[in-house]
Amino acid sequence: MKAFTTHRGLVGPMDRANVDTDMIIPKQFLKSIKRSGFGPNLFDELRYQDEGQPGADCSNRPLKTEFPLNFPRYKGASVLLARKNFGCGSSREHAPWALEDYGFNAVIAPSYADIFYNNCFKNGLLPVVLTEEQVDILFKEMEAEEGYQLTIDLPSQTVTTDSGHLFRFELDEFRKECLLNGLDEIGLTLKEADVIKQYEAERAAQHPWVFGAIK
Amino acid sequence: MTGRTLYDKLWDSHLVKQNSDGSSLIYIDRHVIHEVTSPQAFEGLRLANRKPWRLDTNIATPDHNISTDKTERDAGVAGMTDEVSRIQVQTLDDNCDLYGIKEFKINEMGQGIVHVMGPELGATMPGMTVVCGDSHTATHGALACLAHGIGTSEVEHVLATQCLVAKKMKNMRVTVNGTVGVGVTPKDVVLAIIGKIGTAGGNEHAIEFAGSVFRDMSIEGRMTVCNMAIEAGARVGMVAVDQKTIDYCEGRQFVPKGEMFDQALACWKTLTTDADAQFDTEVELAAEDIAPQVTWGTSPEMVAAVTASVPTLDEQPNEEKRKGLQRALEYMGLEGGQSIDSIYVDRVFIGSCTNSRIEDMRAAAAVAKGRHVASSVKQVLIVPGSQMVKAQAEAEGLDKIFIAAGMDWREPGCSMCLAMNADKLGAGEHCASTSNRNFEGRQGNGGRTHLMSPAMAAAAAVAGHIVDVRSFVGGDR
Numbered sequence: 001m002k003a004f005t006t007h008r009g010l011v012g013p014m015d016r017a018n019v020d021t022d023m024i025i026p027k028q029f030l031k032s033i034k035r036s037g038f039g040p041n042l043f044d045e046l047r048y049q050d051e052g053q054p055g056a057d058c059s060n061r062p063l064k065t066e067f068p069l070n071f072p073r074y075k076g077a078s079v080l081l082a083r084k085n086f087g088c089g090s091s092r093e094h095a096p097w098a099l100e101d102y103g104f105n106a107v108i109a110p111s112y113a114d115i116f117y118n119n120c121f122k123n124g125l126l127p128v129v130l131t132e133e134q135v136d137i138l139f140k141e142m143e144a145e146e147g148y149q150l151t152i153d154l155p156s157q158t159v160t161t162d163s164g165h166l167f168r169f170e171l172d173e174f175r176k177e178c179l180l181n182g183l184d185e186i187g188l189t190l191k192e193a194d195v196i197k198q199y200e201a202e203r204a205a206q207h208p209w210v211f212g213a214i215k
Numbered sequence: 216m217t218g219r220t221l222y223d224k225l226w227d228s229h230l231v232k233q234n235s236d237g238s239s240l241i242y243i244d245r246h247v248i249h250e251v252t253s254p255q256a257f258e259g260l261r262l263a264n265r266k267p268w269r270l271d272t273n274i275a276t277p278d279h280n281i282s283t284d285k286t287e288r289d290a291g292v293a294g295m296t297d298e299v300s301r302i303q304v305q306t307l308d309d310n311c312d313l314y315g316i317k318e319f320k321i322n323e324m325g326q327g328i329v330h331v332m333g334p335e336l337g338a339t340m341p342g343m344t345v346v347c348g349d350s351h352t353a354t355h356g357a358l359a360c361l362a363h364g365i366g367t368s369e370v371e372h373v374l375a376t377q378c379l380v381a382k383k384m385k386n387m388r389v390t391v392n393g394t395v396g397v398g399v400t401p402k403d404v405v406l407a408i409i410g411k412i413g414t415a416g417g418n419e420h421a422i423e424f425a426g427s428v429f430r431d432m433s434i435e436g437r438m439t440v441c442n443m444a445i446e447a448g449a450r451v452g453m454v455a456v457d458q459k460t461i462d463y464c465e466g467r468q469f470v471p472k473g474e475m476f477d478q479a480l481a482c483w484k485t486l487t488t489d490a491d492a493q494f495d496t497e498v499e500l501a502a503e504d505i506a507p508q509v510t511w512g513t514s515p516e517m518v519a520a521v522t523a524s525v526p527t528l529d530e531q532p533n534e535e536k537r538k539g540l541q542r543a544l545e546y547m548g549l550e551g552g553q554s555i556d557s558i559y560v561d562r563v564f565i566g567s568c569t570n571s572r573i574e575d576m577r578a579a580a581a582v583a584k585g586r587h588v589a590s591s592v593k594q595v596l597i598v599p600g601s602q603m604v605k606a607q608a609e610a611e612g613l614d615k616i617f618i619a620a621g622m623d624w625r626e627p628g629c630s631m632c633l634a635m636n637a638d639k640l641g642a643g644e645h646c647a648s649t650s651n652r653n654f655e656g657r658q659g660n661g662g663r664t665h666l667m668s669p670a671m672a673a674a675a676a677v678a679g680h681i682v683d684v685r686s687f688v689g690g691d692r
Binding site for chain 2: 016017018020022023026027028030031032033034035045051054055084085088089090091092093096111113114115118119122123172173174177184185186187188189190192193195196199200203206207208209210211212213214215
């Protein structure tokens with residue numbers, strides 16, 4: 001997995017609450033059997049005037065010019081500034097895949113839906129949680145200044161702006177470690193294979209009906 | 216020692232290892248697999264030169280993007296007209312064949328929507344941890360399972376290790392006491408709960424549904440409720456074991472028999488919350504306050520009683536709510552203050568992992584019987600949740616009732632709940648739908664979804680607009 005330590009980048013907006021994963025990557029693109037290539041279809045229905053089709057070239061599709069991420073000033077954004085309960089709904093990991101493929105390295109929002117939040121960490125995408133007031137400040141600064149950038153530092157768990165704000169954010173220690181080191185979680189768990197086997201043997205002895213029925 | 220909740224008990228009994236960094240390793244008993252969220256996981260296994268940890272834990276079936284049209288379905292995987300979907304379903308078949316994973320293939324008896332299939336085959340049983348790459352996995356919690364959706368990286372993790380790295384959630388109890396009125400169904404109860412706590416109300420929590428309403432509810436009804444826990448933000452929803460749970464499980468295909476069943480039974484009976492257990496969050500609703508519910512907006516929390524009106528901008532407490540409401544009204548093509556039953560519907564969808572079981576089919580048929588779809592309605596799709604539900608409904612003659620009413624009787628699958636196949640809404644079309652999400656574009660680009668119960672959806676099909684099903688009960692035919 002891609003590691004995340006420090007990132008400085010252009011901030012782009014997604015200024016609405018309860019953005020769902022259907023909105024982030026619509027259903028027709030879930031037919032792919034690949035992990036990559038979802039970036040051109042990120043926010044497809046908000047971004048383009050026509051209906052997107054899987055596998056189709058997006059470079060000449062008509063854009064919805066009123067959609068903020070289509071504004072020239074946000075081109076190349078790598079930090080997505082969003083509102084509360086971002087990523088609600090479907091568990092599709094295609095949502096972080098699409099954000100990451102588009103070029104985002106981090107999302108900043110007051111809260112996230114649980115499954116989306118978890119999925120981000122598996123893909124080197126950092127979901128930063130700040131308070132609603134802090135997110136409001138960042139929205140105002142971003143709107144006021146073209147080319148607005150900020151810095152996210154994972155080791156110190158801080159977001160810093162050029163205007164002098166320093167916001168600390170919280171996250172679980174194990175998630176931080178995995179992200180900092182780009183660790184292979186499956187590899188880590190397999191180091192515990194003996195512990196798993198021991199648990200499994202005990203469970204099979206006490207709950208035999210859980211094992212063996214499906215063949 | 217203080218008492219434990221059902222969730223505490225399920226968590227404790229699956230804890231493989233508690234790590235010093237606050238994370239835990241949790242054992243997974245049952246892994247349910249479908250075509251959409253698994254191909255990248257199997258590919259990941261191969262790239263890392265790994266194999267599935269255990270085979271008898273997995274059960275697979277295609278459901279999300281298969282056709283519900285009989286002619287196309289009869290042609291099998293090879294006959295799927297959408298080439299991208301065909302490759303995905305073929306990939307599931309190939310992966311299951313390669314590793315020896317039990318799969319109920321496209322037209323095999325047993326196939327169905329993953330969350331209909333698991334319980335009806337007895338593949339999910341009380342006390343299990345159940346995961347699937349689908350957010351509606353909480354459905355299985357109706358059988359007192361610890362069940363939740365996972366992403367594709369975790370699908371691969373479970374395949375490779377039989378475990379998940381997890382953090383314990385908080386405990387929430389939603390209690391609904393009293394008796395619901397005639398025409399008020401499990402769908403209405405769960406929509407009312409979502410309306411009360413909001414789509415983020417259950418974030419970071421596991422919800423236990425408790426109280427007389429759930430005790431009185433059938434297991435299929437409990438599945439409808441647990442299914443939509445995620446629409447209240449909670450990955451996990453569950454109901455404690457009682458005699459109904461045991462009666463439901465006994466005799467199903469993968470449920471043990473004889474002595475082993477008795478052994479299982481002794482274990483299952485402990486799967487209740489202790490009387491002195493503490494919850495982090497408690498929510499209460501009164502059954503008598505719940506009327507048939509309908510969503511009018513673009514989030515499941517945008518819901519109201521069928522007798523109510525669409526909210527107005529003036530009523531909103533703050534600017535954020537006003538902006539959200541305005542956007543939803545524009546998308547839905549509605550005016551604030553218009554009555555819910557003045558909303559006309561273009562299509563009706565009765566199906567999905569929320570409402571496609573035999574009781575749902577019966578409820579819809581009871582309304583449809585002797586009536587006919589309104590001439591203004593373009594299509595009414597009735598999509599049974601599984602091959603077994605379809606067979607049972609046909610044995611009861613329900614298909615004939617639907618067909619006589621001018622409705623389409625289809626083959627099992629997810630269908631228009633998420634519109635990955637040909638079943639979808641056109642831009643601007645309103646749909647009375649028994650599914651679980653009314654997000655923008657969910658049922659088709661520009662489509663407008665109104666979530667409701669199967670009986671309410673059938674009534675809307677007949678009336679041509681949203682209507683209080685209670686006005687149909689005992690009405691003339």
